[in-house]
Amino acid sequence: MKLLMVEDNKSVSEMMSMFFQKEEWDVFFAYDGEQALEVFKKQPTDWDIITLDLNLPAKDGMEVAKEIRQISSVPIIMLTARDSESDQVLGLEYADEYVTKPFSPITLIARVKALYRRKKLNNDTEHQGVADNEFDIQTDHFRLNSRTREAYLNNKEIPDLTPKEFDLLKSLASKPRQVFSREQLLQQVWGYDYFGDERTVDAHIKKLRQKVEQVGPKVIQTVWGVGYKFDDSGVKD
Template sequence: MKILVIEDNESVSSMLEMFFAKEEISGEFVSDGLEGYQRSKTAEWDVIIIDWMLPSMDGMTICRKIREEKNTVPIIMLTAKDSESDQVLGLEMGADDYVTKPFSPLALMARIKAVTRRYQVTIEGTADRTVIKTEHFEINKNTREVSLYGQLIKNLTPKEFDLLYYFAQHPKQVFSREQLLEHVWGYNFYGDERTVDVHIKRLRKKVGTSNQPFFHTVWGVGYKFDEVLVEHEI
């Protein structure tokens, strides 16, 4: 596994460098934001870890630029412990996950494994419903391609694809936020359900319309995937 870490805190970088060596992970560490962004384009990374506050270019800008280039590499943001707005903004900019400081290497490793798990499954290959075809969507698990109305959707992040694929496997079934965190993210998200809401909101913007949002809120429970036309969607 190759991981790019863009972090200007020397103690954090040193801690991760020692932990990565123990886990036999190839890690590259960059302390400058602009340099880190440029480095992100020069190799195939399994995961990119980006701190929020960086010299030259902040983490949100790096994340946004990576996604604008249609790069779907999993991104984990590092944020301050009490920066709730930062966490939400990071997800909206295209991050797949976030870790709040201070954190333990084991907690970060759980996030890394979660965001890369589905890629490993794809590389190994599975015969379990590789392509899902619905009334409007065609979703290919192996190529991680999504077509809507016959047009290829190119701007989905890895976690958005995972969420759409999971919903399409279970049309009209209602899932709580806790269930989605468990099945799509792959671990306990420590009670923070905001990430589900943010990803649903982004998917609605990217593939839905006002009268066909595809992802419907079921008040008091969670969400469901339904391709039915509606007059209003709250």
């Protein structure tokens, strides 16, 4: 695995370096936002995972993530000392998940591994026969192509989906009208060994809904006390 860790606190970087070495990962450390972008843009396809501190000198983590998303869908874990729901939702606009500081190195390692395994699984699935012009999920009003990472509602493309938003939409739409609990979605989208909490699902659902509803009606629905479902049966042509 090749990992880019963007962290201005050198004590944190030095601590994590020991854990990364134990895993035998290829890791580069950047200490401000501008350095991170410079390093990433030299070889944007080489990186498997990015851990990105939200509060950085030169250019903050949100701006860094935004620029990376313009050219790459590489999985990003946002590291933040803030834990309010608004901060989480804001961070997850461009990142796949967040880890709140102070964090346990073992927890971060577990998150990285789970995200990396999920990335490999998605890549393997996408290369198992779904052509660029074919859709592996298709209803009367919705189409999704795992290979091209595109989704359409009423023939309009749902814009700017992050990797996790796409995976979440795929999980829900794969079984229309079935209700998924937050725990089930954590397991399916983040992996069985994901150690996050259910607010992660809620934050992603909120951002995903905003993007879906830019092109069509509300097809991702809340089932109170249970979870979420995808239902386009009531969509008009």
